[in-house]
Amino acid sequence: MKTINILLSGVGGQGVLLASRILSEAAMVQGLDIKQSEVHGMSQRGGSVVSHVRIGDAVHSPIVPDGQCDILVGFEPLEGLRHAHHVKAGGVLLHAVDPINPSTVSAGFATYPTDLDEQFARFACDTIAVPAGELAEQAGNRRSANVVMVGALSPLLEFGPTVWDHALEAAIPAKLLQLNREAFRLGRHLVCDKHGLAG
């Protein structure tokens, strides 16, 4: 199997690292090799965060090479757009629709882009907008928007039917599992419906 390159980008505190963990667990359960890379510390304080996940038969580097990303998951629209140029032609860009203002915008030093759709359209990839916050609320807690995004990504990876269940169980504390299973399901269905895939 050819290596699949996935980038997960968002804002520190959104749960990008937990999402990466679920994805990594799933790939391992599927029996694939996996390398994942993230940065902790300073960048977690509300700054931009990006996590690289690479899965395949044998993966060396934990970093997605420039312009070689197959799937980008933006947990926030601006953070999706920031990495959109890494997605290769024909790749998929999933992004949550709920904006979070960077401090530079709140402080009035910069403005949040108002032409997101046009900007996304510039890139030669398939863009899917996910109302992650709304679906997470529907599942029971807005904070599970990260797991909605993992659900939305899941149909794009041809993993076995029970793989994601195992991965969610491994990565999420028992008391939050039910809620997050629902968040995952809602994200997955959204993309399945849009693309006519089997749920």
Add this chain to the structure above:
Amino acid sequence: MKQVLSGNEAIARGAWEAGVRFACAYPGTPSTEILENVAAHYAEDINAQWSPNEKTALEVGMGAAVAGARTLVCMKHVGVNVAADPLFTMAYTGVRGGLVLVCADDPNLHSSQNEQDNRNYAKFAKIPLIEPSDSQEAKDFLKDAFELSEKFDTPVLFRTTTRISHSKSVVELGERDELPAAGDLVRDPRKYTMLPAFARPKHPVMEQKLAELRALGVTSPLNRVEPGDPKIGIVSSGITYQYAKESLPEASFLKLGLTYPLATELVKEFARSVEQLIVVEELDPFLEEQIRLAGVAVNHGKDWFSICGELEPSRVAERLTGEALARTDPAGGLPVRPPVLCPGCSHRGVFHVLRKLKVFVAGDIGCYTLGALPPLESMHTCLCMGGSIPMAHGIAKVIGPTAERKNQVVAVIGDSTFFHSGVTGLIDMIWNNGNAVVVIQDNRTTAMTGGQENPGTGHMLSGLESPQIDMEKLVVALGVVPDNVRVVSAYNLEAVENALTEELAKPSPSVVITKDPCVLQYKISETPYGVDRETCTGCKQCIKVGCIALSMTEQDGETKAEIDPAFCTGCSVCAQVCKFDAIVR
């Protein structure tokens, strides 16, 4: 059994499998999670603790090793600077139980004040250096490191980088080596008591050990030749091996795990088998210099791969293959998203007051270093752990007494950093009749690295209770006049300002402790504030406290402040700043 583990998790596992019985560290990105994982998963078998700083951690570790236990000590790269004093002489004494010092370097300064290449420490301290290139090796090589440590009677430097420590990969787990108990203490002053007469004969012994290690490297499984296309031979180690291997999988590789002392005979043999020798390494030409010194020609090394920052796998691939990757231009004009103090952070109000007072602020290492960035912009130096107080003292000594705010100096330091090495700086200031105001931002945790306990929190790494070191009594005992020690709420801006103004006017050192816990670690959340749009004049004063819960929004043609209740923790700092009482609950 297989698990997806980060390098740090794998090191913790490796320590357990290696039969380690004692582990200690001071938290520092990217090394922190090693001890956290030891404490979380292996506490039954490994006695683990945080130390107040890296020097004491290494010394405590040395005590444990001298008592016969296999011992793990962890720190970030700059921490080794703090621990360098015991490290260099431990190379003379040797150990009893194996001792491995894990140091996590941070190329590209993701969360550090410099990007020094700590491989140089191995050469400088004359100890063996081992570098893993993924999580499996992080676990397996750590066991090898303990064996080398005991066999050669030396501490071993085990060096990771951010991309090893914080990358995850699949690891095949093993079982724990149950080692016999250490037994009684051994008295051997010629080995452990480094008087000149006892230390002098140790130096040639160390040199002999290095020569033996150099020879061992030729056959050690830590190093391996991966034969391939003889046109290109690549020498690499650590994460850069992975980048090179992915770029040119068909090339010949000399993949090094034991990178000091370098197995020069192995390198020579490898060089003879290939047409071109290329050294791929991050930061300093550590391998390249050793290889050239051995008389081996290097076709490309630092002429191709920058000495600064992280190597990017794409750039490595382009260099090695000679083919440019197709790149698309990024979206332009996007607002940057720098890290910020959390909404409700207890540091914010203090920096607002410092900015208002226009004093010179000597800062330190922690979340509060973000007080240097816009819009707060009220920290003017940050050098190293504990550097704030002695720098303030030095500045004040040169400036002399002054009533001019712009030349008055305030040191700002967090609680964990104060216990790490701020205390000695304060002793310096008091002893030498210095005078500056020291603000200790006591948020009851080591916040920047993710909320670890410190000597003031009353808990240890294990979570068990321990004596809480009383900061107020400590500074008074050191000699700060009791009237000059002020404890104020970090959220009461008036109290912070009054305390600072009063203490700045005094002729002897003062300590102002702003005491309120970290909102993130203690999960503090009170009723959010809101903006009364009728009363708000749109003056933007509240925006200048730099909180992401606040923004200016336009409605009916008027731009007014707005608070996002999802982010607001109800800390009240912006409400206190508002001159029009427009921010209300």
